[in-house]
Amino acid sequence: MEALILSTASAFESGNETDICNKLQEFNKENAQTFGFPELGTETKKKFMSDLLHTLETRPSDECHILCLEALRILSREKHRMHQLKEKDGVHLLLKLARLSDDAPEVGNQIIIEAQKCLCNLVFNSEDAQRICSESNYVAHIMNRVKLYSEPNITYDIKFFDMRLLFLLTALCPELREKVRKDLNGIPLLVQVLETDTLASVFKSQCAASVGASEDLETLTDDQANLACEVLKALFNTIIHANLSDLEGVENKVLEGSGRVLKYLLLTVAGTDTKTEEYHNQTINLLTCHLPQQIISEMIPEPDGGAVGGAAIYNGRNMDTMVVILNFLEKRLDRAAANKQRRLAEQLSPVISALCVLSRTEPIIRRFLKEQVLPPLDAKEAASLPEEGNTLRNKLVRLMTNPSTDVKEVVADFLFILCKESVTRLVKYTGYGNAAGMLARRGLLAGGQGNTDYSSDEGDSDTEDYLEVRNKVNPVTGRVEEERRNPMEGMTEEQKEFHAAELAEMIDRITREGVIKPMSVSPDGKLVPMDEYIAATRNQWRQALEEESEEDDDDDSDVNDKINVKETGNRARVKRCVCSSDDVWMCDV
Structure with a gap:
């Protein structure tokens, strides 16, 4: 590669345009799919860029112009070591050839297009080029040319690269967005x-x-x-x-x-x-x-x-x-x-x-989408999990528990909007388990509704066969569950007490080892760690009892005794569990 560029440098020094074109054609053809030149020495690359820019300034033939610009376009693909190409003079020269400056010469469309391609690469790869274009008035020149797009000499390719350059400038130079708009x-x-x-x-x-x-x-x-x-x-x-x-x-x-x-x-x-x-x-x-x-x-x-x-x-x-x-x-x-x-x-x-x-x-779009995505349920659908099946509802509900936070949040928000941000309606279509993450994020685990700015003229219709099984639907899974035998059937009270205590001991052990972290739902509908909830509840008891003691002129020891009695009774209730075939529920603290 370096040998080819050194031979091209000799052609530039001779000034023979035919030799220059032949060498540039060879370089462009060989590197048509090249996006980096790590093997090329810095000084060699600088000299090559300098020769190309100097040749462009001397107004050669259109063919030589195009070949020089093609070579610069190839060199501008490399993110680093662009040297003179990203300097102010180099950027200004390309803008002139793209006819995006006040002193732009009359050039052919192919020269304009090749200069535009170089500028797109430069703006994409170089912060210096972005700054030069942002500080100058070149965006205004693009918009001025947009006003002339009806002229037949402005081809689709010119329009395309104008818009690509405008896209890159507005993406990478945020200060230009308001300028373009206003x-x-x-x-x-x-x-x-x-x-x-x-x-x-x-x-x-x-x-x-x-x-x-x-x-x-x-x-x-x-x-x-x-x-x-x-x-x-x-x-x-x-x-x-x-x-x-x-x-x-x-x-x-x-x-x-x-x-x-x-x-x-x-x-x-x-x-x-x-x-x-x-x-x-x-x-x-x-x-x-x-x-x-x-x-x-x-x-x-x-x-x-x-x-x-x-x-x-x-x-x-x-x-x-x-x-x-x-x-x-x-x-x-x-x-x-x-x-x-x-x-x-x-x-x-x-x-x-x-x-x-x-x-x-x-609103009419929301109602239409609701009918398409969340149509009224029937008994057959109620018998299956909301995430099972090939309907659009099933596919979206499956994503509510996706590992990607961005995906599951936007899907849950969409379904919530279709339900007019009603927790009850969302749980009906998705199941509480699938919706729990979004409800926790919004502080709605205790139920209720999010934004209430929806029309009230839309009811929530159900099919007749769904109404027959509605009360049998498990709100956690979102489907009708088969009746199962009570696993405690036939146990004596002593056996139940033994298994409950054993389960409480297991939960206590895995909690202390950090396997699980018990949580509770706060009054504002958000999940909080159980120890924080207990501490907050204890403070509430203390304040209530202190206020009560002040009224009765009781001393502090009575307050502490009352708190200790209440906590002791509370811990006793936590130890007791109710077991079923599906879940283990701890009593409220």
């Missing part, structure tokens, strides 16, 4: 790119009166799908930390356009399933942001507002987009199960988070 009118411009450059044929083919189901819409090309992905990622960065009031301040026309664009992105398909899933995934990621209700409402229009012929009409609204998201979720769930839960949080958290946001934002 100062550069970023949201309307990016929505316009989605509408005119990715969905132009779709909007053109749809009359104002109707839009059919997803199979009736035109298929997106690969270029349109790729561009949509980059725009959606940049749009996500722009609004993820924005206040809802900032977004609601955008013109109503823009908000309505955003809702229609998101709807069409979910209802269209690309040439391949992989490409479709890719831009559907980015669309769903955007829905994890707290968008204004007006945008969400536009995604589920009324039939006379452009949703005639949809496959899923619910309460006068077209729910095709919600069906697409549910199908996307179920596909991810099946894939995760087949891959033995690898990358589970990355696969599932965004789509379930989006469903949580949608359910909280639009």
